[in-house]
């Protein structure tokens with residue numbers, strides 16, 4: 056019987072097309088099954104590999120092997136093959152499966168994983184060439200297509216360059232396959248060394264090939280910060296800012312000490328070991344502007360960098376440091392140092408960080424970490440302001456409704472009384488939304504955390520706890536670069552921390568006994584941009600170089616200098632005295648004339664004064680103050696060299712001066728700098744004449760250069776020393792050479808002139824100028840003699856007590 060001719064219905068074409076597509080997809084998937092990944096773990100028998108990396112690789116294998124990839128694992132080290140094989144076998148003994156996997160299945164998976172894992176010695180260039188040949192042979196033999204190669208450097212950084220060279224010259228995969236090299240910290244010791252290391256690695260690898268690990272980015276609670284912020288945008292949008300956040304604490308406390316690791320620790324200390332990397336990374340995740348798409352690695356990395364740009368520079372007073380008492384003894388023992396050796400390496404640090412942008416201005420970010428403390432715990436805690444008053448008595452307060460209970464959000468990184476990663480949100484804030492991989496948790500009854508019972512929080516923990524390295528290995532495999540440290544990110548972080556590290560290099564840390572015995576010794580407070588220990592330093596346990604004189608040990612000295620009043624003190628007290636005097640002058644001027652005209656110098660000496668005015672003078676009549684510049688460098692106003700930029704960074708952005716009261720010097724006109732024909736000096740002079748009565752400033756703040764210059768009036772240069780001109784263009788012997796300056800006649804019309812002189816570098820000129828008469832051509836400062844106003848010298852002891 057003949058088959059009935061097939062009757063094509065119109066819709067059947069569509070069905071056929073769908074069937075063909077499915078078949079094609081199936082073929083493609085089958086082809087994908089052939090994709091092979093080789094993972095080479097360098098340092099396969101080391102500590103990190105034993106503790107975390109092999110387990111992470113096993114987890115990666117469990118997660119991915121069934122999904123279109125085949126694997127081979129090459130454990131590598133310098134050790135000879137036989138011994139290395141034995142050591143690696145030991146490291147692999149303790150692999151564990153997820154809790155919910157049946158034991159028989161687990162044994163099967165482990166067995167397969169072990170069969171795919173081989174030890175090999177990687178020492179010479181030939182060893183690397185042989186590795187490459189073996190990978191290629193394996194691919195060819197099994198008919199596999201290569202997806203890529205991961206080289207995990209679990210080795211000390213001094214070995215990086217050699218390994219990198221060998222990989223680059225003989226172990227790159229063929230076209231179409233990727234190379235990923237994974238690097239573990241330390242990535243340098245300061246900005247300079249990090250830059251060197253980055254340049255070296257950059258000569259072997261492309262930026263996209265490098266995955267610098269900060270294992271904190273793999274901690275589940277840390278990895279949840281951005282997704283949480285994203286998923287709870289609606290609730291957080293209005294709260295995540297300076298109006299609602301009281302402070303942010305980013306804490307990593309440890310009970311272990313540095314014993315057994317002092318050769319590393321002695322070189323690094325807690326700031327380099329933990330704050331520069333782990334805690335800073337957490338800070339950026341909390342503080343960054345949330346990208347529209349948090350899964351865009353490019354956007355996340357860009358927004359992170361913006362946080363670094365907004366960080367206020369750290370001062371010595373931004374931090375306190377401590378050292379557990381037995382540390383020096385451990386260093387002496389482990390590093391064979393003489394009995395007289397006392398280490399200055401901090402094992403505890405607390406640092407006050409400010410993010411100077413519109414969202415976070417004024418919100419303290421506290422970063423703190425230490426060894427040998429009373430507990431092991433890590434968290435990022437966002438404490439919200441509480442401006443509510445509850446009328447009913449406390450017994451009627453309900454956790455979910457009462458606005459009078461503490462309001463906080465905690466990314467609990469691990470350990471502590473809770474013992475696991477968690478996200479805690481005060482019930483009176485909002486009910487959070489978390490992905491299904493997180494579940495609501497219960498803690499032990501009666502548990503209190505951060506001042507509230509656990510029941511006052513919505514508390515979530517991961518359904519499956521995963522080690523940080525395991526999380527990151529999965530991200531490396533999937534090419535998720537946002538979980539890693541780019542070169543730019545690394546250098547920005549070192550750029551931020553290096554000045555503080557340098558300023559603390561010779562500071563003796565406060566000694567603490569360790570554990571619970573430390574009592575309140577390490578408690579600290581912060582205010583006015585500074586952070587300090589709450590308690591006075593008790594008797595030093597180790598004799599230091601002798602107690603340094605504190606500013607408070609001295610009275611402010613009043614005397615005369617060049618026939619004019621002199622105020623002299625240690626620098627801190629001097630600045631505070633000068634700031635008080637300026638405020639008093641301002642208040643008087645505003646009371647009498649309704650406004651205060653203040654002309655300020657640039658350079659480094661006034662920076663501390665600006666900061667003092669910005670942080671400790673709330674009664675200053677800024678709204679009625681006009682700010683003028685005494686002098687300016689001929690650079691754009693946004694240039695870091697510009698005096699106006701210094702004023703902006705240290706004062707203007709922290710106070711509220713009406714913008715029409717701010718008078719930068721017009722050095723940049725018609726896209727040119729200080730061109731005579733643009734008449735910038737004349738324009739400024741006209742502005743002064745128009746706004747300042749009799750062109751007589753209420754107060755002019757000057758400095759004195761080591762060569763006797765003041766404002767931008769330099770020795771051996773007649774410009775601006777006499778004549779009619781109020782504002783002049785001058786030439787400096789040092790760069791940038793071209794300047795704009797108030798003239799000496801204009802300065803001398805002021806009602807008050809204060810000259811601030813600080814530092815040892817000024818000793819000689821201070822002594823010399825004290826003896827000379829009025830010779831402005833040789834020493835322009837000697838020509839400062841207000842006609843009817845007052846001249847006051849402010850000198851610190853370093854400059855004055857020669």
Ligand code: BG6
Pocket residue numbers: 309328329433
């Ligand atoms: C490391 C530091 O990066 O982090 C160690 O070098 C520190 O000093 C460790 O102990 C803490 O990590 P974790 O995962 O135990 O919190």
